[in-house]
Amino acid sequence: MTDTTASPAVAHTPTIPAITPRIVAELRAMLGDDGVITEMAELRTYESDGLASYRATPGVVVLPTSTEQVRDVVRLCAREGIPFVPRGSGTGLSGGALPTPGCVLIALSRMRQILAVDLPNQRVIVQPGVINLHVTQRVAPAGYYSAPDPSSQQVCSIGGNIAENSGGAHCLKYGFTVNHVLGMRVVLANGEVADLGGFAVDLPGYDLPGIFVGSEGTLGIATEIILRIVRKPEAVVTALAAFPHTDAAGQAVSDIIAGGVLPAAIEIMDRLSIAAAEAAVHAGYPESAGAVLLVELDGVQPEVAEQSAQVEAFCRAAGATEWRLARTDEERALMWKGRKSAFAAAGRISPNYIVQDGVIPRTALSAVLREIEALGARYGLRVANVFHAGDGNLHPLVLYDERDEGAFERAEALAGEILRTCVASGGSITGEHGVGMDKRGYMPVMFSEADMATHQLLRCALDPERLANPEKVYPTPRLCGETPGVYRPHPLETAGIAERF
Amino acid sequence: MAERTIHTTAAAMISAFDAHRPPEREIIEDCVHCGFCLPTCPTWLLWGEEMDSPRGRINLMKLATDGEIGLSPQVRGHFDACLGCMACVTACPSGVRYDQLIEATRPQLERNTPRPLGDRIYRALIFSLFPHPRRMRFMLPLLWLYQKSGARRVVRSRWLQQRLPARLLAMEAVLPPVRLRRRGALSFALTTETPDAAPRTRVGVLLGCVQRVFFDEVNAATVRVLATEGYEVVPVASQGCCGALSIHAGREHEGLRYARRLIDAFEAARPDAIAVNVAGCGSVLKEYGHLLRDDPAYAGRAATFSAKVRDISELLASQPPRAPRHPIAARVAYHDACHLRHGQGITRQPRELLRQIPGLDIAEPAEADICCGSAGVYNLLAPEPAAQLGQRKAANILATRPDALVAANPGCLLQIASSLAQQGHPLPTFHPIELLDASIRGVPLAGLPMTSSHVE
Incomplete structure (x- = not known):
């Protein structure tokens, strides 16, 4: 959030060429009138993604429907030197789809065809605008589903999942998006179309899909994606355990996993998030509890039954005051609905809030939670906690009221402190929401100068002109070809083409 | 560099909305x-x-409130395109009252963004016809003649379909088959039906406009079921339009005038409950208290009125059934009218009533939360998107292989019936109360096969 190190005006990119009528005419020729948005009021509805505290107006929004159209648009951007920013459903929480002012915003919300379903080989091929949940809905009747399930799965797009390497409650057992993308057709920043990975697993050569997934739109745009789908497990048990405090719930998580049980998902919500979720969706959580643990076990029937008994025993030993099993699919869905609505539901208990995303070692859970509580008290702000406890992915929600003088600044500072606490405990500044615009200032907290230079090498190799989502992920970005260290003018600066602010 | 906007300082800008009930900034900021x-x-x-x-x-409302954009015809187009189905209100985890926002925005546009002449005339035509059952009934013989003579076939010829205005064709497409004997079939609502046993409640029934002209059998069924289930149905004479069509289209003044008159009419009959069998009307009736909150003469009365309003399924499902139900062996697809599902949050009760009917197999089509495109008069104003949504809905319904379609709103039934016919798979359509009525009376329903292979 707070870019404490960098100066606020980081207009590092060369002056952006204007979207002239000639360029608009070219775009219209490629996409049809219907696929190009130039009206100011309309452009402004694209000025934020799911992180509404940042906004910037794109120069033009285009709505392609095919790989070829994306390629043509990107080629035009490359030729004219105009930055482009891809956007899926616009639900990201790190400002990854925030327009670079004056850019070509490539909205992929019309590329929502499921192109092929290959059940015997457990693969589907989709366009990037396809909604995550729609993949599962499509293959569910045949007994399959798509495993990565971010809480926004009912609206977020597969393209966005690739950009952020999205996780979700079930990635503890099943892995993140990167573990489910086998291949992609991508439009690179120069407008070339390349196929990364493919239908088979573990292709020779570099793990290019691995590099592309999680690159937050800085390496190009995936336009056709080969996704793995998995068999629905024979048995699923979803249980809710109530604890007097998050400490006890955290202890139960450590005990369960140390005890050799690998749940499909294991989630903790604290008192404040329980209250928010209850207000929003009436999930039937015990409102007096200090923490709720949601556990899902899946597999073959006898295994699940045995594990369920084990987990119950661990929970009770850790001090669970209630243990409840979902008896029907509806009850299961309702238990999850409360958890998955938690972020948006925070609006029910606070006028404003910052959703934070950090990772810690599972074993540090209790200590970090106590630290967060102490920080909250010091800043005079409430912090609600929801987290994927199994892999230590915390989502503290810093609650504030922007009408209070200085509240936002304090909330931002607190959110930053929480991240530093995560890193200090041996964790990371983001689990699944990405770095985007929001956390680029924290990259140096995690990475050394040499680490960062390696990232830059890769980026510059694929996008030497820095046109693909240029402002994101890295803090004090350099023009490609510039080496770290003592300031030396870049050739473009000396030539008067680019300017450094 | 992106602009940080946590602290909105909108003071410098003047809102594009006028001062009369603009969309509330506080609700906008809930998003x-x-x-x-x-x-x-x-x-x-x-x-x-x-x-x-x-x-x-x-976002557009916020920008307009902050004076950053004007209410241009283009901006209005995006609000006009909203069907008002309120599915977003159901979906919103933050509880944003989009329904109140859009209802506050539409009258602003009607006042402040003049429409082109053709559009004004077309709208004037719609709103001088549909809220007026007498005028509609007056037209029935003409429509009957149109349908029985060769005129309909001429209009539906490919040559004319390509040349007549889309809006005119849309109106023609959803026109139900007209039967002349319906003229004047309203008397039942003016007679008191008193049940044999001690009455449960005094109920006044809203007759609706399109409902009473084209679907009078639904009203008849409503009154019969209420009576057999032990409700005392009291006549509510001289009831006009409830104003739903006008209010949903931003014609605030006109809509509120209808609302006041309807309150007067029902107050005279002193019912304990007001039963509604049209989802869209019920939704607005329940909002009267809010809509008339600034009117000193009506605010309190409107709130009292709204508190009495129940959808017919809501009312009947609140008590155990009295009359025995006879079997109807058929598979029906139940479609949630948006103004029931999203507008009033009623999904359980109609299904409960249908499940009381032995032998009835209830299918649940996919995308139940998506609007069919009818949306009041939306399908007449914006025929193209309405038709696409209708086709999508029809396909989802046909996928469940039903014998009939059941929905609690005449607009939905007309819209989906028309889409089903265009896909070459017409289905008989019913209001749930008609099935309940037929089941209680043990009579067959026209068009519904009484034996079905789907029944287990």
């Missing part, structure tokens, strides 16, 4: 931009554009 509304929004499904999504429309 946290999460996007959970997008996939339930019919226009976002069709076009995938941010400004034609609830989140985008709220």
Whole structure:
């Protein structure tokens, strides 16, 4: 959030060429009138993604429907030197789809065809605008589903999942998006179309899909994606355990996993998030509890039954005051609905809030939670906690009221402190929401100068002109070809083409 | 560099909305931009554009409130495109009252963004016809003649379909088959039906406008079921339009005039409950208290009125059934009218009533939360998106292989029936109360096969 190190005006990119009528005419020729948005009021509805505290107006929004159209648009951007920013459903929480002012915003919300379903080989091929949940809905009747399930799965797009390497409650057992993308057709920043990975697993050569997934739109745009789908497990048990405090719930998580049980998902919500979720969706959580643990076990029937008994025993030993099993699919869905609505539901208990995303070692859970509580008290702000406890992915929600003088600044500072606490405990500044615009200032907290230079090498190799989502992920970005260290003018600066602010 | 806008300082700008009930800034600011509304929004499904999504429309309202954009015809277009289905209100985890926002925005546009002449005339025609049952009945012989003579076939010829205005064709397409004997079949609502046993409640029944002209059998069934289930049905004479069509179209003044008159009419009959069998009307009736909150003469009376309003399924499901039900062996697809599902949050009760009927197999089509495109008079004003949504709905319904379609709103039934016919698979359509009535009376329903292979 707070870019404490960098100066606020980081207009590092060369002056952006204007979207002239000639360029608009070219775009219209490629996409049809219907696929190009130039009206100011309309452009402004694209000025934020799911992180509404940042906004910037794109120069033009285009709505392609095919790989070829994306390629043509990107080629035009490359030729004219105009930055482009891809956007899926616009639900990201790190400002990854925030327009670079004056850019070509490539909205992929019309590329929502499921192109092929290959059940015997457990693969589907989709366009990037396809909604995550729609993949599962499509293959569910045949007994399959798509495993990565971010809480926004009912609206977020597969393209966005690739950009952020999205996780979700079930990635503890099943892995993140990167573990489910086998291949992609991508439009690179120069407008070339390349196929990364493919239908088979573990292709020779570099793990290019691995590099592309999680690159937050800085390496190009995936336009056709080969996704793995998995068999629905024979048995699923979803249980809710109530604890007097998050400490006890955290202890139960450590005990369960140390005890050799690998749940499909294991989630903790604290008192404040329980209250928010209850207000929003009436999930039937015990409102007096200090923490709720949601556990899902899946597999073959006898295994699940045995594990369920084990987990119950661990929970009770850790001090669970209630243990409840979902008896029907509806009850299961309702238990999850409360958890998955938690972020948006925070609006029910606070006028404003910052959703934070950090990772810690599972074993540090209790200590970090106590630290967060102490920080909250010091800043005079409430912090609600929801987290994927199994892999230590915390989502503290810093609650504030922007009408209070200085509240936002304090909330931002607190959110930053929480991240530093995560890193200090041996964790990371983001689990699944990405770095985007929001956390680029924290990259140096995690990475050394040499680490960062390696990232830059890769980026510059694929996008030497820095046109693909240029402002994101890295803090004090350099023009490609510039080496770290003592300031030396870049050739473009000396030539008067680019300017450094 | 992106602009930070946590601290809005809108003071310098003057709102594009006028001072009379603009959309409330506090509600606008409840939106946290999460996007959970997008996939339930019919226009976002069709076009995938941010400004034609609830989140985008709220954004436009915010920009207009802050005076950063004007209410141009183009901006109005994005609000006009909203069907008002309120699926986004159901989907919103933050509880944003988009329903109140869009209802406050529409009258602003009607006042401040003049429409082209043709559009004004067309709208004037719609609103001088549909809220007036007498005028509609007057037209019945002409419509009958149109349908029985060769005129209909001429209009539906390919040559004319390509040349007549889309809006005119849309109106023609949803026209139900007209039967002349319906003229004047209203007397039942003016007679008191008193049950044999001690009456449960005094109930006044809203007759609706399109409902009473084209679906009088639904009203008849409503009154019969209420009576056999032990309710005392009291006549409510001289009831006019409830104003739903006008209010949903931003014709605030006209709509509120209808609302006041309806309150007067029902007050005279002193019912304990007001039963409604049209989802769209019921939704607005329940809002009278809010809509008339500034009217000193009506605010209190409107709130009292609204508190009495029940959808017919809501009312009947609140008590155990009295009359025995006879079997209806058929498979029916139940379609949730948006103004029941999203507007009033009623999904359980109609299904409960249908499940009381032995032998009835109830199918649940996919995308139940998505609007069919009828949306009041939307299908007459914006025929193209309405037709696309209708086709999508019809396909989802046909996929369940039903014998009939059941929905609690005449608009939905007309719209979907027309789409089903265009797909070459017409189905008989019913209001749930008609099935209940037939089941209680043990009579067959026209068009519904009484034996079905689907029954287990």
